[in-house]
Amino acid sequence: MSVSALPDIPETRPGDDLAALALDALARAGLDVAAGDVFVFTQKIVSKAEGRLVALDEVEPSPEARSWAEAWGRDARVIELVLREASRVVRMERGVLITETRTGLVCANSGVDTSNVPPGCAALLPLDPDASARGLCATLRARLGIAVGVVVSDTFGRPWREGQTDVAIGAAGLRPILDHRGTTDRHGHTLRATRTAIADELAAAADLVLGKTGGTPVALVQGIPFGTADLDGPGARALVRAAEEDLFR
């Protein structure tokens, strides 16, 4: 399996054709894309192309946002956006604000982020990251004439573990989870619980070559031993645990 950062993708603006930008970069890199390959787009470039930037000057913080921001040395306008984007606050203590978004993602700050955007702006998550992935995947498949997959990745923290890893917030054209249950290992033991979060592992692999300064927001993963899926598959929504099965709400 190989993981390549696509070079020299320009700063993205609302309405930009991300599939075209990725294909141009692919050509510059001299990479031959094949059926089953997966493009990983970082969330920020998708949010920018979809116009999900907010000018902080136009955000009026609520008293709650103002008071918490003051207590923890944060920008009250950003905290206001975080609370507006949240369907539920999971933890709001010691300066850490962990929320659940309307698409069920549990992450810091509802995914609202001021890095890699113009000064004075914040980026919100795409409204429907699976729909973003499906749109990109449909365009790439049409232009390339082969079945590729798409992951939209973002950087999430984890309970109990330091540091962050990239996970899939959107996916299309691939199975987000590979269910090993019922297969047997070489001792004849039947696997009982293993379901690999393929889309998350692809996002993590891509993060290793993409870095965090925004210059390389798209990766191509090739030689993945899994094959593709239809565009109308479950998407990254399948990676969100249902509330009734969640032991850590």
Added chain:
Amino acid sequence: MSVSALPDIPETRPGDDLAALALDALARAGLDVAAGDVFVFTQKIVSKAEGRLVALDEVEPSPEARSWAEAWGRDARVIELVLREASRVVRMERGVLITETRTGLVCANSGVDTSNVPPGCAALLPLDPDASARGLCATLRARLGIAVGVVVSDTFGRPWREGQTDVAIGAAGLRPILDHRGTTDRHGHTLRATRTAIADELAAAADLVLGKTGGTPVALVQGIPFGTADLDGPGARALVRAAEEDLFR
């Protein structure tokens, strides 16, 4: 970056020289290893080589293990091992048993596992996975004459997300976390929170090519843009969040 499964590593026994097995497989695959490359060993092969298999016949379950196993259709002897390996029970409900191990890992079943081991046995985690990684790394560096890194990986579930990903339970010869705090993005914004859990992302990338049936327990990751570290670095212990900073105990 490329990620390759090393082919045809034989079933491992206590005392086996895993570094030699990996180097033999490397030669068979015709791969040229370079400084900075990272070997990812799955936990099971390390546990086997270190003799961390237990014959279930020799385990006498406590009344607690017996009663819980009966309620949830589990093997009481395995539950007994899980409880013995735990320093703390994090959740024990609805048939799910999440514990903290003595090295601070929070995972299902204290990492005790009956897959990919001989029938009638269970595998325990290595006693000190960072020490396992350091030993493997020192041997590989000595035999290859170049600075490579080692990750010992295991498959963990995550709160809020379906499926599992591989993470690093041991690491040596590489920085487990890459701290981006203080660097600036291309808009001049200073990154404030980002610390990438490199070792976990390497484990995840390796899992994509290794699968779950035990036939390919070692991967080589090449072309990683980070370089190596001394053998006496922090190891995967640095990925364990300290209790006092943990919002989800």
